[in-house]
Amino acid sequence: MSAENSATRVTTSPVETHAPGPPRPATPSSPSSPSGPTALPPLPPLHCLRRLEPGPPRLGSLPTGTPVWLVSRHPDVRQVLADPRLRRAPLYAPDAPPLSLAPNLLDDPQGILNLDGADHQRLRRTVQRAFTPRAIARWRPWVASVVEALLDELIDQGSPADIISAYTRPLPVAVISRLMGLDGLDGKRLAHWSDHALSTTAHSAPAVRGAMDEFAGFGAELIAERRAAPGDDLVSSLLEAARDSDAITEPQLVSLVIGLVVAGHETTMTMLGNALVYLLSDGREAWQRLASDEQSAAAATEQLLRAVPLGDGDVLPGLFRRAVEDVEIGGVVIPAGSVVAADTRAANHDPEVFTGDLLTELFSPPTAPMYTFGAGPHHCLGAWLARMELELALHRLARRLPSLRLTGPAESIDWRRGLLTRSPNTLQVAW
Amino acid sequence: MTPDADRPAPDAAGDPVVVRVDRDRCIGSGMCALAAPGSLALGADGLAHPVREAAPHGGPADERLTVALVDAVDFCPVEALALYSARDGRLIAPSV
Numbered sequence: 009m010s011a012e013n014s015a016t017r018v019t020t021s022p023v024e025t026h027a028p029g030p031p032r033p034a035t036p037s038s039p040s041s042p043s044g045p046t047a048l049p050p051l052p053p054l055h056c057l058r059r060l061e062p063g064p065p066r067l068g069s070l071p072t073g074t075p076v077w078l079v080s081r082h083p084d085v086r087q088v089l090a091d092p093r094l095r096r097a098p099l100y101a102p103d104a105p106p107l108s109l110a111p112n113l114l115d116d117p118q119g120i121l122n123l124d125g126a127d128h129q130r131l132r133r134t135v136q137r138a139f140t141p142r143a144i145a146r147w148r149p150w151v152a153s154v155v156e157a158l159l160d161e162l163i164d165q166g167s168p169a170d171i172i173s174a175y176t177r178p179l180p181v182a183v184i185s186r187l188m189g190l191d192g193l194d195g196k197r198l199a200h201w202s203d204h205a206l207s208t209t210a211h212s213a214p215a216v217r218g219a220m221d222e223f224a225g226f227g228a229e230l231i232a233e234r235r236a237a238p239g240d241d242l243v244s245s246l247l248e249a250a251r252d253s254d255a256i257t258e259p260q261l262v263s264l265v266i267g268l269v270v271a272g273h274e275t276t277m278t279m280l281g282n283a284l285v286y287l288l289s290d291g292r293e294a295w296q297r298l299a300s301d302e303q304s305a306a307a308a309t310e311q312l313l314r315a316v317p318l319g320d321g322d323v324l325p326g327l328f329r330r331a332v333e334d335v336e337i338g339g340v341v342i343p344a345g346s347v348v349a350a351d352t353r354a355a356n357h358d359p360e361v362f363t364g365d366l367l368t369e370l371f372s373p374p375t376a377p378m379y380t381f382g383a384g385p386h387h388c389l390g391a392w393l394a395r396m397e398l399e400l401a402l403h404r405l406a407r408r409l410p411s412l413r414l415t416g417p418a419e420s421i422d423w424r425r426g427l428l429t430r431s432p433n434t435l436q437v438a439w
Numbered sequence: 440m441t442p443d444a445d446r447p448a449p450d451a452a453g454d455p456v457v458v459r460v461d462r463d464r465c466i467g468s469g470m471c472a473l474a475a476p477g478s479l480a481l482g483a484d485g486l487a488h489p490v491r492e493a494a495p496h497g498g499p500a501d502e503r504l505t506v507a508l509v510d511a512v513d514f515c516p517v518e519a520l521a522l523y524s525a526r527d528g529r530l531i532a533p534s535v
Contacts, residue, residue, distance in 0.1 A: 086467075086485065087485065089467075090467040090469075090481075090485035091485070092469075125473070126473060129469075129470060129473045129474070132470070133470075133474075133514060136470070136514045136516060137513065137514065139516070140513075140514075140515070140516065140518055140533065141517070141518045142518065142533060377466070383466045383467055383468075384466070384467050384468060384469065384485070385468050385469050385470070387466050387468050387516055387517070389516070391516075391517075
């Protein structure tokens, strides 16, 4: 699960300076639109996308026309994410240039993603303890039991099957539902909110605003409910931790709670779906070793997280920051007030620090830190939970279904389109 | 006699401690530097380091146990920090 950065860690190819990229859909369609895979041009799987060649910071522009400094080299990306002179809140200040044509959940100025310094830390502390490696490790046996139960059902249901609806979606939904105590939440409502929360072109700006208002209403109700009757869940514990802080506002809490709901399942589902697209097509040779032990699955998870992006990055060319003073990055002076995008996807493939590709390195430890979960103060809150879910899901799927394969070519996959993330809508498999 | 009788007394504020930073794990979140600014800081490389360097003769730095320091260690997002008793080397935080 990735409450912070998770969704915005979607990297990008910049609009003006990028290498020939994937074809973009002529008419963006809703992820839930009835148009089938044949109605839209095919898209390449995420592991096949072209990337920006790392180089010095260069000026590009966003779809809104706003100039943006694109930062792509591994050390430069690290600096952007950790340098306190490069901040999130000024991205939403009154003088800030427009970043998005249809602002979504991540553009909420009250969201934890968009606070800096002490404001950010105050809010993050209310949830941080639940997401440390030790805290997450305690959930491992329970998550493994959910994985096994889903696999039992999948196998009972029989081959062929849609692995998205049977496995990659219900697993992270079950995990975040248990953590946050959301039993009984209607899956259709959740999917509706998630689609709008990360929408770029799938939905109109008013539709996104309407859905987010409704989602915030759900968050406010949930908070009121847990204040009245606290339970053994993350919402209750964060409210308890926030109780004595006057500085934490109600809109911040609402944004945090609904952000956790979305980040808690969307990105893990996306990553798992796209990892399976790779592993069951170009990377099929690794399937047997993935089944052999959890250590191999853990190593593969790390490399997949590094090399398979969450989305096309055509709208969000990296993780945004705004310079509050002149800052030198990689030998270039970025003027105060500039918007900077840290292209974590390019940095994750910087040939200065990473060699080899998924085919040769899948089970090798990474040679340098990867920035899929970001770095610095906004490093993904759910990084350890996401890793654990992915490791268990991949290892146990490979162990239970050694002959698993895609029933169709990867080129004809029906994708969820028009969101910050891209993953299969459905993925037919057989065994 | 209780089973706990042989255990050392719990650490109290002001006891000498040693804080260690695993710089391979550190991702420069800065949570520690904000929580315990007197004890931990981010360096020019963006990674955390103890504010008090070790004593010149190689002995432990004069670091004392505070609630803020335990918090800083407990809240590290990647568990790059560890706090030990300077008396007997026991792990004080992160709490298991």
